Amino acid sequence: MPEPSSAQDPAESVGNAGAGGTMDFAAEQAGSLTAPPPGEHLVPEGGTTTGKPRSLWSDAWHDLRRNPVFVVSALVIVFLVLISIWPKLIASGNPLACDINKSQDGPAPGHPFGFDLQGCDVYTRTVYGARASVTVGVCATAGAAILGSVLGGLAGFFGGWWDAVLSRISDVFFGIPIVLGGLVFLSVVTNTTVWPVIGFIVLLGWPQIARIARGAVMTAKQHDYVQAARALGAGNTRILLRHIAPNAVAPVIVVATIALGTYIALEATLSFLGVGLKPPTVSWGIDISTASTEIRDAPHMLLWPAGALSVTVLAFIMLGDAVRDALDPKLR
Numbered sequence: 001m002p003e004p005s006s007a008q009d010p011a012e013s014v015g016n017a018g019a020g021g022t023m024d025f026a027a028e029q030a031g032s033l034t035a036p037p038p039g040e041h042l043v044p045e046g047g048t049t050t051g052k053p054r055s056l057w058s059d060a061w062h063d064l065r066r067n068p069v070f071v072v073s074a075l076v077i078v079f080l081v082l083i084s085i086w087p088k089l090i091a092s093g094n095p096l097a098c099d100i101n102k103s104q105d106g107p108a109p110g111h112p113f114g115f116d117l118q119g120c121d122v123y124t125r126t127v128y129g130a131r132a133s134v135t136v137g138v139c140a141t142a143g144a145a146i147l148g149s150v151l152g153g154l155a156g157f158f159g160g161w162w163d164a165v166l167s168r169i170s171d172v173f174f175g176i177p178i179v180l181g182g183l184v185f186l187s188v189v190t191n192t193t194v195w196p197v198i199g200f201i202v203l204l205g206w207p208q209i210a211r212i213a214r215g216a217v218m219t220a221k222q223h224d225y226v227q228a229a230r231a232l233g234a235g236n237t238r239i240l241l242r243h244i245a246p247n248a249v250a251p252v253i254v255v256a257t258i259a260l261g262t263y264i265a266l267e268a269t270l271s272f273l274g275v276g277l278k279p280p281t282v283s284w285g286i287d288i289s290t291a292s293t294e295i296r297d298a299p300h301m302l303l304w305p306a307g308a309l310s311v312t313v314l315a316f317i318m319l320g321d322a323v324r325d326a327l328d329p330k331l332r
Contacts, residue, residue, distance in 0.1 A: 197277060
């Protein structure tokens with residue numbers, strides 16, 4: 001009788017093929033998102049392997065959907081975005097309609113959070129305050145991510161004098177304390193809209209994204225598929241957009257998601273200090289600043305806007321942590 005073969009079962013071999021690849025965000029290194037070894041895994045269906053490749057993004061989404069931290073934080077963020085766009089969904093009042101006779105009054109029917117120093121409804125102002133904070137956070141993060149990714153990506157790809165100049169400029173911006181810079185820069189601005197605050201955050205926020213993008217591009221351009229594309233005659237633009245950018249964007253997304261919560265907290269800090277958003281704009285930072293002097297007599301004035309700010313910042317940071325864990329193959 002023929003002896004049983006000792007060769008490994010092909011299905012078992014295929015099922016073990018997608019374990020390779022590392023990504024070290026702390027060291028500003030990005031693993032390949034499209035290269036077969038680190039970025040493709042086999043999709044099990046009914047407990048068997050089918051040989052169908054699955055990208056790193058598909059794997060990340062598969063993990064995120066089963067992560068309760070991601071689900072809870074995503075639901076909180078979706079709710080915040082909805083009330084930022086349509087605050088009348090849950091608040092029918094006017095945040096600027098005040099009755100001085102109700103100054104610092106506690107909760108009352110139709111006014112569950114009580115009234116502030118000017119007699120304005122704290123509940124309505126807390127709901128409408130989400131609009132300014134979310135707008136600043138999203139726009140500042142988008143601006144910093146785009147500017148930092150472009151400059152950092154070009155520096156990491158071309159190197160040379162461009163890389164040296166960008167590195168020295170980044171070092172200058174890293175040396176500026178962000179709160180002190182906001183006090184100096186925004187103290188001379190008389191515009192009461194959110195755009196000066198967004199512009200300031202982008203100005204001091206892009207170097208962090210640029211440094212991450214630079215490291216990710218420098219790592220991605222060393223892979224064999226980039227060298228093969230160059231050998232086949234692909235130009236720099238095609239290599240950057242088609243091969244390197246998809247493989248270097250993951251760490252940028254992670255850092256930008258976490259930074260979004262930080263930028264919301266920064267806006268509230270600057271508004272609290274009186275140099276950020278200014279009345280009549282409704283902002284959690286402005287309300288916290290007003291309530292800080294009345295905390296003993298009317299603690300409800302501080303509790304609700306401060307609580308909303310804390311929940312918002314925590315939700316974005318938790319979302320960024322979940323995305324980081326899903327996109328980092330080392331944690332699989």
